[in-house]
Amino acid sequence: MSLGFAALVAIVSFGCTQPNDTTLAQKPAKYEFAAQPSWQDEFDYAGKPDPKKWSYDLGDHGWGNNELQNYTDQIENAKVENGHLVIEAIKGKSGKADYSSARLVSKGKGDFTYGKFEIRAKLPKGRGTWPAIWMLATGNSYGNKGWPDNGEIDIMEHVGFDQNRVHGNIHTKAFNHAIKTNKGDNVVVETVSEEFHIYSCEWTPESVKILLDGKDYFTFNKEAGYEWTQWPFDKPFHLILNMAVGGNWGGQKGVDDSIFPQKMEVDYVRVYPLVEKK
Structure with missing residues (x-):
């Protein structure tokens, strides 16, 4: 074998042992969130x-x-005062319903x-209330x-008949409560009704994580395949803040009319963008 040919073989062999783009792409991505909303x-x-x-x-x-409420755009059902958004469910005829409330959307x-x-947020209290941040x-x-x-994506749901518990869930075609396969905890x-708590979601291309006061209690991971x-969960979503009355879940134990009006108070809403670490 000539020296020139041997050198050429060595160069080709060395090139074949280098990491290719596919190998580099297999390195797990790491994510963080911006410091400012x-x-x-x-x-x-x-x-x-x-x-x-x-x-x-x-x-x-x-x-x-x-659900038993009429969602309105009236200030009695959704107003900002004293530094808080107040969503208020009121007992009284509204449209065809016997209660009124509000459902705000960022869409x-x-x-x-x-x-x-x-x-x-600070949540309402009483049988028949069903506030949600989702x-x-x-x-x-x-x-x-x-x-x-x-x-x-349900960042927070609460039903008044189960006062000391909050829920986080996701729903998809394959995983949802209608077919008894939903994922959540x-x-x-x-x-929840006496103090403000921070309800959070951390959403990346790999997972949806639900947290209460900075501690995660439910994570849904994107599995292979x-x-x-x-x-x-790879398209734009918008936020919803609402309080329902009664309904299939919130009304499972009936509605106590003596509790109304009831309020969900929101101190702030902040969205921090995802930053991918290279």
């Missing part, structure tokens, strides 16, 4: 919620859960793909173009 409402004003950040879902049609004004979501897909990208195909906390039916 990219979208927030501190509720440091008074009156109706900021129309640049919030819209209203309206109606008294039961919302797919046989079209705050839509997010991944990030850390922090909401500091997220739905802003568009219809998958399946039948509706729920649950495009996904749902709950945590006991005895001061998952398709959109298991993991539709």
Whole structure:
């Protein structure tokens, strides 16, 4: 073998042993969240919620859960005062319903793909209340173009008949409560109606994590082989803040009319964007 040929073989062999792009791509990505929020409402004003950040879902049609309230855009049901957003459920005729409340949505004004979501809130108390802090897909990208195909992330749900417990869940076409396969967990906390707590979600391309006061109690990971039916969480979602009355879950033990009015108070909503560490 000539020296020139041997040198050429050595060069080719050395080149073949170098890490290729595929090998490098297999290194797990690491994520963190920005130190400052990219979208927030501190509720440091008074009156109706900021129309640049919030819209209203309206109606008294039961919302797919046989709920008993009419959602309105009236200031009696959603107002900002003393540095807090107040969503108030009131007993009284409203539309075809016997209760009124509010459901605020950031759709079209705050839509997010991944990030850390922090909401500091104090919850209502009493049998029949059903407050929630949650997220739905802003568009219809998958399946039948509706729920649950495009996904749902429940950062906080609480039902008044089970006072000392809060819940975090996800819903997808494959995993949802309608077919008894939903993924979620709950945590006991005895001061949800007496004190403010921070309800959080940390959403990355690899997982959805639900936290209470900075401690995670439920994580849903994107497993190998998952398709959109298991993991539709790669499109923009928006925030929803609401308080229902009664319904399939909130009304399981009936509604105590003596408790009304009831309030969910929100101190702030902050969204921190995802930053990928190289």
